Amino acid sequence: MSDFILQAVGVDREVEGPSGPLTILQDIDLGIAAGSATVISGPSGSGKSTLIGLLAGLDLPTRGQIFFRGNEITALDEDQRARLRAGQVGFVFQSFYLMESLTALENVMLPLELAAAADARLQARQWLCEVGLGQRLHHYPRQLSGGEQQRVAIARGFAVEPAVLFADEPTGNLDREAASQIKELLFSLQAEQNTSLVLVTHDLGLAEQCQRRLRLENGRIVEQH
Amino acid sequence: MRIGTGHALRQLRREWRSGELVALALSLLVAVGAVTAVSAHGERIERSLMRGAGEIIAADLKVSGRQPIPDNWLARANTAGLASAEVATFPSVIFRDGITQLIAVKGVSSGYPLRGELTIRSADPGPASDVNWGPTAGEAWVETRLLSVLGLELGNQLELGSAQFTVSAVIAYEPDKGESFVSLAPRVMVRLGDLKKSGLLGPASRAQYALLVAGTELAVERFRQGIAPLLGLDYRIIDLKEAQLQVGSTLQRAQNFIGLAALGAILLAGIAIAVSAGRYAARQRTNVALLRCFGADRAAVLGLHVRVLLLLALLVGSIGVALGYGVESVIAQIARQVLTGELGSTGWRSAATSLGLGVVLLLGFSVPALATLNTVTPIQVLQRGAVTAAARWRHLYYVLPVAALALLALAQSTDIKIVTYVLGGSIAGLLAMMGLSAVLLRALKAISRGVGVSWRFGLARLFRHTLSSSLQIASISLGLTIILLLTLVRAQLFAAWQTRLPANAPNYFLANIQPHEQAGVDELFTQAGVSATYVPMAVGRLVSINGQIPDPAQYPDARASSRIEGNLNFSWAENLPSGNSLEAGTWWGEGPRHGQVSLARSWAEPLGVHIGDQLGFQVGAQELQATISSIRSVTWDSFEPNFFILFPPGAFPLTPRTLLTAIHLDEPQEVLLADLARGFPTVNIIDIGAILAQVRRIIDIVSLGLNLVFGFTVAAGALVLVATLSATRDARVYEAAVLKALGCDRRRLLASLNTEFLVMGALAGTVAAVAAALIGRILATRVFYIDYTPNLLLLLVSVSAAVLLVWLASRAGMRKVLATPPALVLKEA
Incomplete structure (x- = not known):
């Protein structure tokens, strides 16, 4: 267990459907090694997003256990899980999810402030420079292109130097060129920070760069490399 | 996890820049402005009255003796x-x-x-x-x-x-x-x-x-x-309070009305705050889910938003206080030009109170909406449709605005009756209005089958969510009701005051008329065309209460001593005199009536006596034990002869009596007083013109105060309308984008939107007219004791006004609905 920073044991997830319980995930057992890059792929509706939601402690499984750094997060309530995430977990989303009312700088400052970082502004500025947006600090999300928005999101995700970064289709809303830049950025920062990266993607190029690949179908892991 | 106040301040700055807080801020500005203006005006009236009272004794304090x-x-x-x-x-x-x-x-x-x-x-x-x-x-x-x-x-x-x-x-x-x-x-x-x-x-x-x-x-x-x-x-002190007694009842009624009017503005601002906070909370959901992802717990998220609002309340509240004082001083300037005599100054007592009430109002009315943010789960950032956790006891949050309103109501008016009417009336009223709106919507749905496509789309939006449509219509109706009520009851109240204090209100009391002089005095005035009604009067003392000799020292109310130690004027009457109404007990009927007495409430209160208590009176050599059979409220400011203590006719057959009358004399007729003084030298002529002038002056000041409150109420009503329509604008923009994408042209889209607003306005106008008529009637009969018959024209005016207002308020949002390209909206969704 100690080899894994994140581990799922016998995880099932069911939701209430119109005609009774609907199984989204079934018998999931997996471990994520520290500093590794893992991709979860599969067709739409196979349960990819649900799985990273559970691994990140955003939701609870119907059955089974999930451990983060040896702590059973499935035994914690929602607020305890939130506190555990602060400063240790980062996210990058397909829709970027930048706060519209905040500038690029303020968006990156946000998780740093939540993690009570003393020099949030300075760190955020450095991270934005690192992702190539040093000239766009005070731009609002609407004033940025999709690729730029995702770079802000990546800076935000890495800003707290998390142990694990979850990325849900990070290139899904981008054109080929922007996607390629984001891919490069993501893996270079992951290597630099020795962060465990958990990716959900349809992008084969992105998947090929991960050491570990899982394929989900109908809520089960059908392939592991 | 704690989010610091510095972060809250930054968040406030960011949200302010984004325009999300403008509606909340405007609502708060109006509410604090209204509270400040009204209480500052109240202070001014009070000081003005004290000065006026000072005139009545030509001093601030008078020590008088034999x-x-x-x-x-x-x-x-x-x-x-x-x-x-x-x-x-x-x-x-x-x-x-x-x-x-x-x-x-x-x-x-x-x-x-x-x-x-x-x-x-x-x-x-x-x-x-x-x-x-x-x-x-x-x-x-x-x-x-x-x-x-x-x-x-x-x-x-x-x-x-x-x-x-x-x-x-x-x-x-x-x-x-x-x-x-x-x-x-x-x-x-x-x-x-x-x-x-x-x-x-x-x-x-x-x-x-x-x-x-x-x-x-x-x-x-x-x-x-x-x-x-x-x-x-040998001596006694007469102070301003005592001198004020005569003008007190008019002032009390006027302050009640101003308080009621101010509560209307506050309630409307509260609704606008609640609606705006709902929209603010809805827009914060994704951000909250993100904050939860980044590790913020629920208390931290709620704490952050409460602090943002607290900061907003303090900042905007301070501007509201300045606005309130500004508006009030403009009104006071106008008053100085219009009114004779000196108008008092205002103090800064109202500033802190109003700011505090602003904070209470903003938090009280927005916490129910903010509490829904606690139901946001972090998984919603990954799964848009993820089920929201239901907050336990979430309905209890609605106790907060009710409590806030109660607190504000009590701060505005100490009259519990008014507070109860306004609070109970507004809550029950809102629910009743929602019920009536739902019924009207269902009826409309039943009769609107087969209408054209534009109408169908327009109506569908209203029918789809009957609950939220009813709430929207009821909110608009409530605003409109208060405005209608204020114009309606206001007009009625002043008409009634004018009637109660007509130009020919009595300006002289003639007291100490001996029974044998009555015919002569009456003849003198009848010849000059002055009519007078004579009421008998005798003087006695209160000697026992329930068989015990009363001791003034045992009564906490200082007024008790004058009732126990002083001479009492009393009268007797067959029927309940005009200007009197029974508050408790029964008026003497046909049966045995000896040994009964009827007291004015204000006389009975300091002594703590009630129906059924036995009072002993000494009148000349005669002593009478009487049971309190009724308690009356008396309209003293009518300036008709009235008595605290009334007996049935024949209670004191042997007691010497005199007669009292009140007459109105125009200036040329005042020469009659000379004839009266010559012919009947023992008759006391009492000039009440000075007191009347004082009462009229107060009414003038108060009516100016009402104009001030009215302005704030209209502003608050407009905010409710704008906030309500803004709350549903995002949904409308999205639906319009879908319709446009499906090939709906601009003309049909506009027709469908107009249908929605027309129907909403018509329903709100109808509900408001019904409510204003009902509440107006209750207030008129139960609180202000005036006659009021609802006017059928009210319905027409109300519906036309509502349709016009809703249509006008919808214009700004409509442009966005029609102009936003569907691709942009659907991409964002």
Whole structure:
């Protein structure tokens, strides 16, 4: 267990459907090694997003256990899980999810402030420079292109130097060129920070760069490399 | 995990920049502005009234007695830094050319009057001038009617005792003349020093001596405390509060109405805040889910938003306070030009209170919406449709706005009845309006089958979510109801006041008319076309309460002592007199009625007596035990003769009685008083014109105050409308984008939107008209005791106004709905 920073044991997830319980995930057992890059792929509706939601402690499984750094997060309530995430977990989303009312700088400052970082502004500025947006600090999300928005999101995700970064289709809303830049950025920062990266993607190029690949179908892991 | 105040401040700045907080801020601005303006105006009225009351006694405090004022009291007043003057009044008789005339002599020292001014004319007829001094040595100032009775002219000599005076001016107005109804006969005012030399101020003069003092509130209070133990039985203190008694009931009713009107603005602002907070919370959901992802717990998220609002409340509240004072001072400037007399100043007492109430209002009305943010789960950032956790006891959050409103209501009006009506009425009213809106929507749905496609889309939006549509319609209706009510009841109330205090309201009381004189007095006035109704009056004392001799020391209410120790005027009546209404018990009917008594509530309260208690009265040699059979409320400000204590006819068959009447005399008719004084010298003529003028002045000030409140109410009503329509704008923009993508052209889209707003306005107008008519009737009959018949025109006006207002308010949002490209909206969704 100690080899894994994140581990799922016998995880099932069911939701209430119109005609009774609907199984989204079934018998999931997996471990994520520290500093590794893992991709979860599969067709739409196979349960990819649900799985990273559970691994990140955003939701609870119907059955089974999930451990983060040896702590059973499935035994914690929602607020305890939130506190555990602060400063240790980062996210990058397909829709970027930048706060519209905040500038690029303020968006990156946000998780740093939540993690009570003393020099949030300075760190955020450095991270934005690192992702190539040093000239766009005070731009609002609407004033940025999709690729730029995702770079802000990546800076935000890495800003707290998390142990694990979850990325849900990070290139899904981008054109080929922007996607390629984001891919490069993501893996270079992951290597630099020795962060465990958990990716959900349809992008084969992105998947090929991960050491570990899982394929989900109908809520089960059908392939592991 | 804690999110610091610095972060809250940054968040406030960011949200403000994004425009998300504008609606909340405007609502708060209006509410705090209204509360500040109303309470500042209340302070001003209070101070103005105190000044007016000061005029009634021509001082801030008066020590009055049957013995001359000891010299050291005057010295004490001067040491305390108070201005002082001495007055002595007594009835006397003068003879001139064979005519005998009863006069009311008043000797005044220099400095009189300390408050208010005398209006005199140095030529008769001639121009009047206001002066703040009395006659100089050797001068006599007299009332006009004395000149006509005695055939005197200005410049003639008048003999009073052994002293000679030159009649140098006519007194047109004497500030403290109406006080305590002792102005028996025409006034002759001279210097007190001259009077002392005249030999008239002997022990047999029946003179009433008074020391008048005026100065700062603190100095006056210190003087009162110092002098109180020295008064004994010979002297008593008359202060502003006592002088205010006559104007009190009018002021109380006026303040109730202003409080009610202000509550309307506050309630509307509260609804606008609730609606805006709902939209703010809805827009914060994704951000909250993100914050939860980044590790913020629920308390931290709620704490962050509460702090953002708290900061907003303090910032915007401060601007609201400044706005309130600004608007109030503009109204006061107008008042100074319109009203005669000095209008009081306002203080800063209202500022802190209003700011505090602003915080309570903003938090109270927005917490239910903010609490829904606690139901946001972090998984919603990955799965948009993820089920929201239901907050336990979430309905309990609605106790907060109700509690906030109750607190605000109590701060505005101490009248529990008004507070109950407004609070209960608004909550029940909102629910009833939602019910009525839902019923009307269902009825409309049933009859609208087969209408065209634009109408169908327009109506579908209203029908789809009956609950939220009903809430929207009810919110608009509530705003409109309050505005209608305010215009309606306001007009009715002032009409009723005008009726109650018509131009021919009595301006003289005639007291001490002997029964054998009634026919003669009546003939005198009937010939001049003046009608009068005579009520009997007798004097007695209260000697026991439930068999026990009452001890004033045992009653906490200071008013009890005058009821126990003083002489009581009472009367008897077959029927409940006009201006009286029964509050408890029953009026005597046909059966045995001996041994019953009816009391005015304000008289009974200090003694703590109720229906069924036994009171013992001593009247002459006769003692009567009577059971309290009814408690009345009395409209004192009608200036009709009214009594605290009423018995059934025949209760005191052997008691000597006199008659009392109230008459109105126009200025030319005042010469009748001379005939009355000549023919019936023992009749007391009491001039109540000064008190009437005071009451009218208060009504004038109050009506200006209402205009001020009305402005804020209209602004708050408009905010409710804008906030309600904004709350659903995002959904409308999205639906319009889908329709446009499916091929709906602009014309049909516009028609469908217009249908929605037309129907919404018509329904809101109908509901508001029904509610305003009902509430108006309840308020009119139960609170203000006036007649009110709902006008059918109200429905037409209400519906037209609602449709127009909703349509106008929808224009700004409509442009966005029509102009936003569908691709942009659908991409964002």
